[in-house]
Amino acid sequence: MSEKPATLETVRERRTTSVESVTEVTTEYVAYAGHRFAILVLRNADGRPVTLGPASLDNFEAAVRALDVSGVDAVAVTGTGPVFCAGADLKKMTEAVTPEQAADVARRGLEAFGLLEALPLPTFAFINGVALGGGLELALHARYRTVSDSVRALGFPEVRLGLIPGWGGIPRAAALLGPAETARLVVSDSLGGRNLSGRAAAELGLVDAVVPEDGFLAASLDFASGVLSGTPVPVPAAVPAAAARDGGARPEPAPTVGPAAVEDLRAQLDSRLHGAAPAPYRALELIVEAATATAGAAGQEAEIQAFGELLLSDEARASIYAFHVTQSLAKKPAGRPAVEPLLVRAVGVVGAGLMASQLALVFARQLRVPVRITDLSQDRINAALEWIGTQLDKLAVRGQLDPAEAEAIRALVTGCIDKKAFADCDVVIEAVFEELEVKRAVFAELEPLLRADALLLTNTSSLSIEEMGAGLERPGRLIGFHFFNPVAVLPLVEIITTPQTDQTTLATAFELAKRLRKTAVLVTDTAGFVVNRVLTRLFNEVLSLLDDGADPATVDHALDPLGLPMTPLQLLQFIGPAVQLHICEKMHQSYPERFGVSASLAKLVAAGLPGYLDDDGGLSPEAASLLPAPKAADAGAVRSRILAALAEEVTAMLEEGVVAGPEQIDLCMILGANYPFHTGGLTPLLDREAGTAFHPELRVSGLPSPRDLARHLQGEK
Incomplete structure (x- = not known):
């Protein structure tokens, strides 16, 4: 390439x-x-x-x-x-x-x-x-x-x-x-x-x-x-x-x-x-x-x-490219239609878990409109409201919110077990268990309770939006709106469309992301979307190596020279093994030739372990018992394998038209996975480490890469 x-x-x-x-x-x-x-x-x-x-x-x-x-x-x-x-x-x-x-x-x-x-x-x-x-x-x-x-x-x-x-x-x-x-x-x-x-x-x-x-x-x-x-x-x-x-x-x-x-x-x-x-x-x-x-x-x-x-240096060119990507694409997101968005005056949140609570808080704080939470249990709703109040108190103590503002936002968030409370909401977002039939049931219950023009948002991380809305009378108003954890910190929202998504729904989703001070990236309805697809391919290679008996410490730290924010096993611990196993299974169903399901990860989840690592960052004895006896591995070879797999996956995503171009993938990895600027997001890193050419000659200004130019000038001399 x-x-x-x-x-x-x-x-x-x-x-x-x-x-x-x-x-x-x-x-x-x-x-x-x-x-x-x-x-x-x-x-x-x-x-x-x-x-x-x-x-x-x-x-x-x-x-x-x-x-x-x-x-x-x-x-x-x-x-x-x-x-x-x-x-x-x-x-x-x-x-x-x-x-x-x-x-x-x-x-x-x-x-x-x-x-x-x-x-x-x-x-x-x-x-x-x-x-x-x-x-x-x-x-x-x-x-x-x-x-x-x-x-x-x-x-x-x-x-x-x-x-x-x-x-x-x-x-x-x-x-x-x-x-x-x-x-x-x-x-x-x-x-x-x-x-x-x-x-x-x-x-x-x-x-x-x-x-x-x-x-x-x-x-x-x-x-x-x-x-x-x-x-x-x-x-x-x-x-x-x-x-x-x-x-x-x-x-x-x-x-x-x-x-x-x-x-x-x-x-x-x-x-x-x-x-x-x-x-x-x-x-x-x-x-x-x-x-x-x-x-x-x-x-x-x-x-x-x-x-x-x-x-x-390659790192500076990649960093400046990353800066331009985060600035320009945030201001002018690709794919936003030129139609008038709907006005959002009230928001509903289905669920009262941690993610739902984070969503309710960000909607109330940024939109300053009424936000209503529902769940099957009033106790769970009360716990969510208490958590939101605690977060507002912390913001006020830190000086990030005026105490009067904090109280005003607190008053905007209410909750009850009756979904009829959503009747006048302009937008309702679900944050329930990541299971297709569960989400379908939620939307089937919601649709007759809402106005015909109200938007239905799903915060799914990997499920098909089209399949989720297959039973709806008006599937055009359903759209994926995928936040990243922690919601208050990570600025990315993946907006996922289907062939049925109408233009007003799409325009409203983009405007909503803007009002929430998030950067929206338009993604087609494919398994894993962008961030989870890339990270799951990374996990696939790492866990395959562990399952084959490669030394866990060598595998986990093979990417250290790239300066990523966490090692793969640290990131998996943060995401949670059960969540990642579910995503791995979904990706295997969609792309069995490139994604497998790790035997050790399945055993880890069955054992109820929080991850592979102990508190000191080494392999825990419990996780070690689930793996073969370790054998030596070459860190450079491991790194090359992982990067080659990521290059293959990014190429496939671009060929499938998942996003408009490599810039959108880089934007997602910077804002959704916290990849540092010196990586350029991902594709500039792959250009210099895996030999790809997602950005021919140079990733920022169209000039040849510094290394290629140096070789060229040395050849002239």
Whole structure:
């Protein structure tokens, strides 16, 4: 499935096709409180959020060079609307195909921002909105920073994208925060997809003042005027008071505290990633260097080199691809029909178990409409309502919900054993036992009780939607709506259609997912859909090896070098053996040539064991007794077998038209199975590890893979 690498000439041709979203930089001269300010205003020419590519950096540099510093007392940088600067232009960045071009991406930003830092007068960043990556680095090149109290996204997402902050963010954050906090911000928060609010950034010492959103510019100028007048102002602890008053030298590096915390983080990375993603390790190296050495030009060159090498890595290209997939397909899901969805004003949930309780809570919290639960037992319903109340209390204690909001949501959820309570519901979702006849019986009972236009949703993980609705008078209003556990955390919903599904039902399902703040992927009605089909094929290979006597530890840890979130047996323990056995049996019925039913898994379920592993992650004695005597296995061969099986299954899914393309499979694996960005979801990982070509030449920008290009250039030499 591989293709010949592109030539350098075709690379150059492709580089001319990308159009940069160019940021304009205008200068406004303002007199305020007896001081004169030059304010550089960033705005995107086409109305999109401000990003920085080559042309945008040229504009910024030209604006700084054109300043008449003799006529002002200070210079400030700010943005417009809800965004200060969203960071680098990733599309332009990934056009780099040689080490020199990749390093130049970092060098160019440092040069442009360095002009601001080198100005011979106080500089300010007025952070009006989102400041991520290069946007936050731009702000850190200013001497002082204010931030609007409405800002919810400041941070460094680069490590999650397979990169490092390459425009000076690490040394400047380390000078303000010290190595331990910088490591949390640059590495831990990035990998976790977390950002800081403006207030959290101020508490940390990353910004100097939080000002109201209403009157933001005036409040920021008040702060700046106070600095210029020598009025005491809040500054980070690492900044000497004299420097704070006179806008003089850059702050001295913070004390080199926290090396143990950095090493602890490195150990956590090893246990989680096993070296699969190089970016967090390179970031930690630079953080330690910034905190323990005089960086200067040598430190800057190390930063440039690290950024350039990472930009050309397979992991970065896969990560940036994953970012684009999760952003673009979430906003514009494939398959959403252009018809008006129904209005959802009340929701019913059939069942009162843990999954049903989670569904009721997410519907009530996100839709703020009445949610009614039914079950065969009022005691089970009461337990579900109690669980929901406890979760709301926890959210209120954590500050994620106002206590009054929590009480209002609690009041929306009610329950009784009579399904007639669903009579005025616009949507009813079932979350009962995963058995086709049970679900059929539920829908047969529901249909005459509901309005003709009410939607019927099933949260089935593997059963046929068409078979489930075969006895309905109006099967067109039944649709699969498969959530993932835990419902509040995982953002994926698989929407499963049948030939009978009508367009209004489909449009309403997409709109409902959007209102629930979930990402919807349209899937055809095939066994296992996407996530469970892929994971069950993985389990099939793992359990087959165990049943044949392969060493369990070797098999379970063979995929560790890929940096997946769990080992297969840990994941099976999380899902539950009984649930997975049921899915395996269903997949075997549908695809007997590729899916089997593990003898040891069946014995495990019959014995009532929670899984194969003990509390320490090793094979439990009880599970060991169900397996043959172990024999040596080669981890590399095991890994190759599993990846080849996954490649075969993904190819079959695409040939069957289960989803629109490999991007949808990757989106499902990222959002439903928590696969990290460096895998690209799955298909980019298979491209580089199993020799497939789901994304010919390169998975992001159509350029050849870095490895293929390196071989090509070496051949030219």
